[in-house]
Each structure stands twice: as structure tokens, then as C-alpha cells.
Amino acid sequence: MTDYLPHVATVPFALGCPEDLPATVPAVEAARPPAAEALAARLSDPAARVGPHQLLEAVRAARAELGPVAGTRITDDPRESRPNRDNDRAFGIERHQGPPLSLMLAGLLAACEGVLELVGDQGTGLDKSDWQDLVDGFDAVALWTASPHRVPERLPAPPPRDVGRSSPMDGLRRWVRGHHVFMVFAQGCALAVSGMTAAVEDGDRETAAVAAAVATRMMRASRAALRFAGDATETQYQDEIRPTLMPPVAPPQMSGLRWRDHEALVRALTASGPAWASLAEDRPDLLAAFRSALDDTYDAHKGVCGHFVGSESPSLLATARSHRPAVGVIEQFHRIRAGLLPQPPGPSRPAAGAGTKGTDPDTGGEGEK
Numbered sequence: 001m002t003d004y005l006p007h008v009a010t011v012p013f014a015l016g017c018p019e020d021l022p023a024t025v026p027a028v029e030a031a032r033p034p035a036a037e038a039l040a041a042r043l044s045d046p047a048a049r050v051g052p053h054q055l056l057e058a059v060r061a062a063r064a065e066l067g068p069v070a071g072t073r074i075t076d077d078p079r080e081s082r083p084n085r086d087n088d089r090a091f092g093i094e095r096h097q098g099p100p101l102s103l104m105l106a107g108l109l110a111a112c113e114g115v116l117e118l119v120g121d122q123g124t125g126l127d128k129s130d131w132q133d134l135v136d137g138f139d140a141v142a143l144w145t146a147s148p149h150r151v152p153e154r155l156p157a158p159p160p161r162d163v164g165r166s167s168p169m170d171g172l173r174r175w176v177r178g179h180h181v182f183m184v185f186a187q188g189c190a191l192a193v194s195g196m197t198a199a200v201e202d203g204d205r206e207t208a209a210v211a212a213a214v215a216t217r218m219m220r221a222s223r224a225a226l227r228f229a230g231d232a233t234e235t236q237y238q239d240e241i242r243p244t245l246m247p248p249v250a251p252p253q254m255s256g257l258r259w260r261d262h263e264a265l266v267r268a269l270t271a272s273g274p275a276w277a278s279l280a281e282d283r284p285d286l287l288a289a290f291r292s293a294l295d296d297t298y299d300a301h302k303g304v305c306g307h308f309v310g311s312e313s314p315s316l317l318a319t320a321r322s323h324r325p326a327v328g329v330i331e332q333f334h335r336i337r338a339g340l341l342p343q344p345p346g347p348s349r350p351a352a353g354a355g356t357k358g359t360d361p362d363t364g365g366e367g368e369k
Contacts, residue, residue, distance in 0.1 A: 002089060002090060002092065002244075002249070004169070004172065004244070005091075005092040005176065007169060008169050008172045008173040008175075008176050008177075009092060009114055009173065009176045009177050009180065010110065010113075010114060011092030012092050012093065012094040013091070013092050013093045013094065013107070013110060013111075013180050014069075014071070014073075014093075014094050014096050014103070014106065014107065014110070015093055015094070015095060015096065015103065015104075015107045015183060015184070015187075015261075016071070016095070016096055016097070016098065016100045016103030016104055016107070016187075017074070017077070017079070017080075017095055017097070017100070017260065018186070018187045018190055018260055018261050018264035018265075019079055019260070019264060020097075020100040021100045021101065021104065021187060021190070021191050021194075021264075022100070022101060022191065022195075023194050023195075023198060024194070024195060024198040024199070024202075025148045025149070025195040025198065025199055025204075025207050025211060028101065028145060028148050028191070028195060029148060031099065031100065031101040031102075032101060032145060032146065033066060033069075033099065033101065033102045033105065035065045035066045035067065036105070036142075036145060036146040037146050037147075038062075038065045039062045039065050039066055039105065039109075039142055039146065040142050040143045040146040040147070042058045042059075042061050042062040042065060043055075043058055043059070043062060043138070043139055043142050043143070043155075044139075044143070044153070044155060045058060048158075049155060049156050049157070049158050050158060051120075051158045051159065051160075052116050052119050052120040052158050052160050053116075053120050054158065055116055055135075055158045056113065056116040056117065056120055059109055059112050059113050059116060059138075060113065062109055062142075063106070063109045063110070063113070066102070066105060066106060066109065069096075069098055069099060069102045069103055069106045070098050070099070071096040071097055071098025071099070071103060072096065072097050072098065073094055073095070073096055073097075074095040074096060074097050077095065079260075080095070080260065081258065081260070083254065083255070083258030083259075084258060084259055084260045084263075086250065086251050086254050086258075087254060087255075087256060087258065087259045088259075090244060090245075090249070090250050090254065091176055091179050091180065092176070093180070093183070101145060104141075104184065104187050104188070104191075105141070105142065105145065107180075107183075107184045107187075108138060108141050108142065108184045108188070109138075109142075110180070111138075111177070111180045111181045111184050112138045112181075114177040114180060114181075115134070115177055115178075115181060115228065118173055118174065118177060119160045120160075122163060122164060122166070122167075122170060123160055123161040123162050123163040123164045124160050124162075124163060124228070124231065125162070125163045125231040126160075126224065126227060126228060126231060130223075130224045130227050130228075131157055131160060131224070132156075132157040133217075133220045133221050133223065133224040134157075134181070134221060134224035134225060134228055135155075135157035135158070136154060136155070136157070136217055136220070136221055137181070137185050137188070137217070137218055137220075137221025137222070137224065137225065138221075139152060139153075139154075139155050140152050140188070140214055140217045140218060140221065141184075141185075141188040141218070144192070144210075144214045148195070148207075148210070148211070149206075149207055149210060150210060151210050151213045151214070152214065152217075154217075163231075168240075169240060170232075170236065171231075171232030171233065171236025171237060171239075171240045171241055172232075172236070172240040172241055172244070174228060174229060174230075174231050174232060175229050175230075175232065175240075175241045175244075177228075177229075178225055178226070178228040178229025178230070178231075179229055179256065181225040181228065181229075182222060182225040182226065182229065182256075183259065183261040183262075184261075185218055185221050185222045185225050186222065186259075186261040186262050186264070186265045187261050187264065187265075188218045188221075189215055189218035189219055189222060189265055189268075190261075190264045190265040190267075190268040192211045192212075192214040192215035192218055193211075193215045193265070193268040193269060193272050194268045194271075194272075195207075195208075195211040196208045196211035196212045196215060196272065196275060196276075196279070197268070197271055197272045197275040199211060200274075200275035200278050200279055201275065205279065205282070205283075208275070208279055209279065209283055209286060212276075212279060212283075212286040212287075212290065213286065213289075215290060216286070216289045216290045216293045217293075219290065219293035219294055219296075219297055220293045220296065220297070222297050223293070223296050223297040223299075223300040224300075226297065226300045227300050266337065269337060269340050269341070270340050272340075272341070273340055273341055273342060276290070276341055276342055277342040280342065280344055280345055281345070284344040284345045285344075287341070287342065287344045288344040290341070291341055291343075291344070294337065294341070298337070
């Protein structure tokens with residue numbers, strides 16, 4: 001049922017399990033592959049920032065520096081949910097067991113190569129800001145994991161051209177490759193949020209501030225990845241993308257919200273509230289920036305959904321007894337997720353999702369606190 005995948009992306013797309021990633025910045029340092037600094041240097045080379053083709057060559061050189069990552073395909077993981085298996089299968093993702101940070105970096109470079117191939121050939125409909133944030137996501141993960149006590153330099157994104165000629169399956173190409181990017185960015189953001197939380201708990205506020213800044217950049221990059229995935233016309237969505245989300249190609253109610261990478265990020269956010277509050281005592285700007293990035297990411301998700309199906313169409317997650325619009329489901333998740341974080345110090349104002357509990361839009365039952 002997924003025989004279209006080899007025509008739109010390089011599959012299988014190997015990715016490690018987010019549950020295996022380091023949970024602290026010292027653990028990130030210990031897990032760095034020997035090629036981490038050389039990889040970062042390849043991407044930072046000014047000659048690589050001239051255009052998409054030059055950056056693509058630098059990414060390929062960085063993949064060669066990293067080399068093959070020793071690992072084995074996971075065929076039976078008791079930690080994996082059925083919805084995650086469905087999502088992975090629909091997008092050609094294979095889970096591998098091996099050095100977790102190296103697997104994430106390998107996935108990062110593979111996803112970046114997939115984007116640059118497409119943008120170099122077809123251009124992109126992203127505006128300048130979104131394109132900068134998308135490329136910065138790749139840079140931020142690569143540079144921070146190579147030197148996790150320093151905020152990565154924000155490098156210029158190579159200027160792409162606007163979308164030019166279009167060929168069949170272009171919408172689906174961006175859809176699949178954009179989801180590969182989003183899963184890697186979710187892992188990177190979870191890694192940074194967990195590192196921030198652990199550093200605050202250990203009293204290392206300087207390291208925590210660096211990780212918080214990286215988490216914000218990864219959240220903004222995730223927003224850009226959503227917009228890249230949704231860079232398609234309504235006709236491309238209806239003809240190429242939507243059929244892959246519904247039976248018989250996909251099982252009923254398949255949703256990226258059930259992806260283990262997204263769920264790992266939500267767990268990291270859930271655990272991070274007290275750390276954000278503590279860090280905001282002397283750096284309220286860091287919390288404010290992260291909350292703004294989170295809000296923007298949900299707005300982007302709603303925008304993509306509304307662009308394709310309108311503001312009143314029901315979600316693919318909706319049960320037979322529910323007709324809630326897809327955009328409304330996303331907004332409800334937004335309130336719940338934002339409610340996990342404290343408000344920055346300042347004039348009193350209610351937090352989004354404030355309250356003791358939320359309602360899970362998937363089931364109509366109790367959601368996260």
C-alpha cells in the first residue's frame with residue numbers, strides 16, 4: 001500500500017528511538033560521535049552557504065565524515081505503540097538500535113539532504129523567515145551536539161529560488177520529506193528541553209540557558225518543517241496527500257500526534273515546567289521566547305490544516321460520535337501543551353490551557369494535566 005514512497009523520498013529512512021537519547025548535557029557530550037566537530041565544520045563552511053546545491057554537497061560530505069552508523073533494525077519493540085508503527089510505515093521510517101545520538105545525527109543529515117535535493121530542483125514556497133528557520137534547525141542540532149555549552153552560531157540560509165516547474169507527486173514529495181524532518185527536529189527539541197531541565201536541577205544555569213535557547217530554535221524549526229510539509233496546493237493535497245492518510249492505504253484515525261518522537265517531546269515538555277519557572281527567575285526572556293515559538297508552531301499546524309481542508313472540516317482523528325473540526329482539535333492540543341509551561345514573570349495573565357486538567361481531543365477523555 002506504500003509503493004509510492006520510493007518515488008517521493010529515499011526510503012527506508014533510518015531513525016533511532018527517542019526514548020534512547022541522552023537525557024542530560026553531560027550525556028550528550030559523552031555520546032558525541034568522533035566526527036561531530038568535523039560534521040559541524042562542514043555545515044558552517046561559508047562556501048556551503050552560497051546556495052542550496054553548495055549546502056547539499058556539504059551535507060553529503062558531512063554524511064561521509066559521520067560514516068555508516070552501526071545499528072540494527074528493530075522489528076519488535078515493546079515500547080512502540082501500534083499508532084507509531086502505522087505512522088512509521090506510512091512514511092517509510094525504520095527504527096534502528098545503535099548509538100542514539102549518532103543515529104539522530106545521521107537522520108538529521110539524511111532529512112536535510114532530502115530537503116535540499118527538492119529545493120535545489122524545484123524551489124520552495126516558504127518565505128525567507130521560514131526557510132531560514134528550517135535550515136537553522138539542521139544547523140542548531142549539528143552545532144550544539146558538537147559543542148553543547150555554547151549557543152550555536154546562527155548561520156545564513158542559502159537563498160533558494162521560488163517554486164518553479166511542477167511535476168506529478170511534488171506535493172507528496174514535500175509532505176513525506178517534511179515529516180522526516182519534523183521527526184528529527186522533534187527528537188532534537190526533546191533532547192534540548194531535557195538537557196535544560198537536568199541542568200537546572202543540577203544548578204548549572206549557564207548550561208541550562210544554552211539548552212533553552214537551542215530548544216527555542218528547534219521549536220521554530222519544527223514550525224518551518226510543518227510549513228514545508230504543507231507546501232502544496234489544495235489540488236495536490238486532495239489528489240496526492242490525503243489518499244495516503246485514509247483507508248485502505250492508512251488505518252483509520254492515523255495521526256502524527258501519536259508518533260513516538262512527538263510523544264517524547266510532549267513528555268519532555270511535561271517534565272520541564274518547574275525548570276522553566278526556575279530559569280525564568282533571572283532569564284524570563286528564555287521562557288517567553290520558547291512559549292512564543294510553541295504558539296507559532298501550533299498556529300502553523302492550524303494554518304496548514306486550514307489551508308487544505310478549511311476551518312470546519314472534521315479531523316481524521318474524529319470518532320464516529322465526534323464532528324469536531326480539525327483546526328479545533330489542534331487548538332485544543334495547543335491549550336493543553338501551553339498549559340504545561342509557566343507564564344514568564346510579569347503582569348498577571350491567565351496561561352493558555354490553565355486549569356487542573358485538559359480534555360484529550362483524540363478520545364474526549366481526560367488529557368494531560
